[in-house]
Amino acid sequence: MAWNETDRAKYAAVRERYASDLSDQEFALVQPLLPGTKPCGRKPTDARSILNALFYMIRCGCPWRYLPKEFPPFTTVQNRFYAWRDSGLWKQILAVLVMAVREAEGKSAAPTVAIVDSQSVKTTEAGGPRGYDAGKKINGRKRHLAVDTLGLPIKCHITAADVQDRDALPALLKSVSQKSPWIELAFVDGGYAGDETQRAAFEASRIKISVVKRSDRTVKGFVVLPKRWIVERTLGWLNRSRRLAKDFEAMLETSRTWLMLALSALLVRRIARDYRETS
Numbered sequence: 001m002a003w004n005e006t007d008r009a010k011y012a013a014v015r016e017r018y019a020s021d022l023s024d025q026e027f028a029l030v031q032p033l034l035p036g037t038k039p040c041g042r043k044p045t046d047a048r049s050i051l052n053a054l055f056y057m058i059r060c061g062c063p064w065r066y067l068p069k070e071f072p073p074f075t076t077v078q079n080r081f082y083a084w085r086d087s088g089l090w091k092q093i094l095a096v097l098v099m100a101v102r103e104a105e106g107k108s109a110a111p112t113v114a115i116v117d118s119q120s121v122k123t124t125e126a127g128g129p130r131g132y133d134a135g136k137k138i139n140g141r142k143r144h145l146a147v148d149t150l151g152l153p154i155k156c157h158i159t160a161a162d163v164q165d166r167d168a169l170p171a172l173l174k175s176v177s178q179k180s181p182w183i184e185l186a187f188v189d190g191g192y193a194g195d196e197t198q199r200a201a202f203e204a205s206r207i208k209i210s211v212v213k214r215s216d217r218t219v220k221g222f223v224v225l226p227k228r229w230i231v232e233r234t235l236g237w238l239n240r241s242r243r244l245a246k247d248f249e250a251m252l253e254t255s256r257t258w259l260m261l262a263l264s265a266l267l268v269r270r271i272a273r274d275y276r277e278t279s
Contacts, residue, residue: 018070020055020265022048026272029100030264033093045072045080053077058262061242085253090260095179097267098152104274111148114176114186114207116169117231119143119238120161121247128250131162135191141247143235143259144168146176146186149227151234153263154180158252166197173205187212187227237266 022030027048034047053071056062067074084090099109120133123140132139144157144165155175159168169192176183186201190213198209212228238244241262249255 018052018056020059021052022055022268023272025275026268027051029097029268029271030093033089033096035087035089045076050077050080054081054261055265058241058243058258058265061245081257082254085257090257090264094153094260094264094267097264097271098148098154100271101152101267102148102150104271105150107150110180110182111152111154112182112184113149114146114154114173114180114183115149115227115231116144116146116172116186116188116192117228117235118145118165118168118191119235121244123247126248126250129160129252131160133161136161141252141255142168144172145231145234146172147231147234149230151230151237152267153234153260154183156256156259158247158255158259165191166194169197169209170200170204173201173207177205177207183207185210189228190214238262241265 030051031047037044049072053067054077056071057064057067064074064078067077071077102109102111120136120138120142121140122138123130130140133142138161140161142159142161142163144159146154146156148154155172157168157172157175165188169188173186176186185208187210190211192198192209193211193213201207201209210227212226238259243258244262247255249258
């Protein structure tokens with residue numbers, strides 16, 4: 001099939017920017033949530049170029065100093081990243097995006113069910129808290145993630161990898177309850193089984209625990225299980241972000257910020273795509 005002028009213009013525009021760059025429609029979703037400029041001082045760097053640089057880094061996994069020259073200086077991007085991290089900006093952005101997706105899917109803005117799982121990842125020589133997960137044979141950190149029935153994030157905690165899933169569950173569900181007090185039930189896998197674990201989690205959050213176990217233990221490898229596949233799919237989404245393949249950060253809060261940034265990038269693209277398909 002021969003190319004026409006419309007195709008040529010489309011792919012010419014694609015070649016002019018990186019695939020991770022925000023489109024006009026995608027940036028319009030995030031722009032109202034960004035902090036305003038200060039009345040005094042020099043003119044700040046355009047927020048859109050900062051976001052493009054951060055989304056490029058989370059997708060490609062490059063270090064700060066290897067940021068391509070098309071973006072602002074890496075020190076500028078780095079300083080803005082840490083400022084937004086300390087202000088809790090990405091928590092607010094992610095919460096707004098999750099509510100927008102839920103409402104677009106015909107669900108209430110606040111979830112009533114959570115699905116919990118964890119993911120262990122290796123760390124580097126950067127330092128910071130770490131431990132050895134004997135089950136996964138990984139020396140590093142563990143991401144404890146709670147999502148809703150659509151796989152959208154509710155809360156995420158990051159600990160050393162030697163922290164057992166059952167030990168991290170009460171604190172995670174307590175945070176889930178504080179953020180979404182309408183949640184009454186949480187689905188978990190067999191790693192969270194145990195009367196003491198479920199009692200501690202319920203006392204901390206007033207959320208009931210339902211353990212979804214494998215029905216056939218003779219089958220090896222990945223098996224799709226009710227409810228559990230939802231959070232595992234979310235972890236699969238995160239695996240597309242190469243900066244999350246390992247935990248390069250010395251601080252747990254920085255690691256959690258990169259995680260929220262990756263989820264925000266996915267949701268922004270999803271909302272804009274759904275809007276284009278329906279319009």
